[in-house]
Amino acid sequence: QSVLTQPPSASGTPGQWVTISCSGSSSNIGSNTVSWYQHLPGAAPKLVIYSNNQRPSGVPDRFSGSESGTSASLAVSGLQSEDEADYYCAAWDDSLNNVVFGGGTKLTVL
């Protein structure tokens, strides 16, 4: 059971807009920023959003993040086949004193 809760799956057709939610608590998302990772099979995870809504250099602006209270979301607009991957949210947890990950969401491009 992960400390951060994500839906196990999400899907959309090419060109669509998809969101992935991440629910936490006051000790993690409620008091620290959220980062999001894209994980393709056989590859290292890739940071796509940090500090709730910031994109690292090189990440397409189709990826955006938001946070409200103890929840966060990752949005992908203009969905492309290359976006098909597992996505994880993460945040520091002040009570556990460690980084906590969500269970991951498998994004399928139909």
Added chain:
Amino acid sequence: QVQLQESGPGLVKPSGTLSLTCAVSGGSISSSNWWSWVRQSPGKGLEWIGEIYHSGSDNYNPSLKSRVTISVDKSTNQFSLKLNSVTAADTAVYYCARNRRVQGSRLGLDVWGQGTTVTVSS
């Protein structure tokens, strides 16, 4: 550009000690960033193991804390992971990663090694 490379045995016997090293190139391990280990067991999600700062300060996942030690070697620009009393449940792909910090703010795990598979089996 900072790059990370894990190395270590791919097979560890049950009850033994898993030892991995992460070589940091293209930058100094003595920067303002922390250095983390993350793993993914077969069919499961990402699990944060712990992190270390070049001063030796560290933080560990409470679920692994009794078995884990992360250390840093500034002379070789490397950091290491030791996990003792391993079982089959510790079979996973192990990644090292840079935990970017700017003025104390955590900015995510922005550089990752390619990962190394460790199997616990006799």
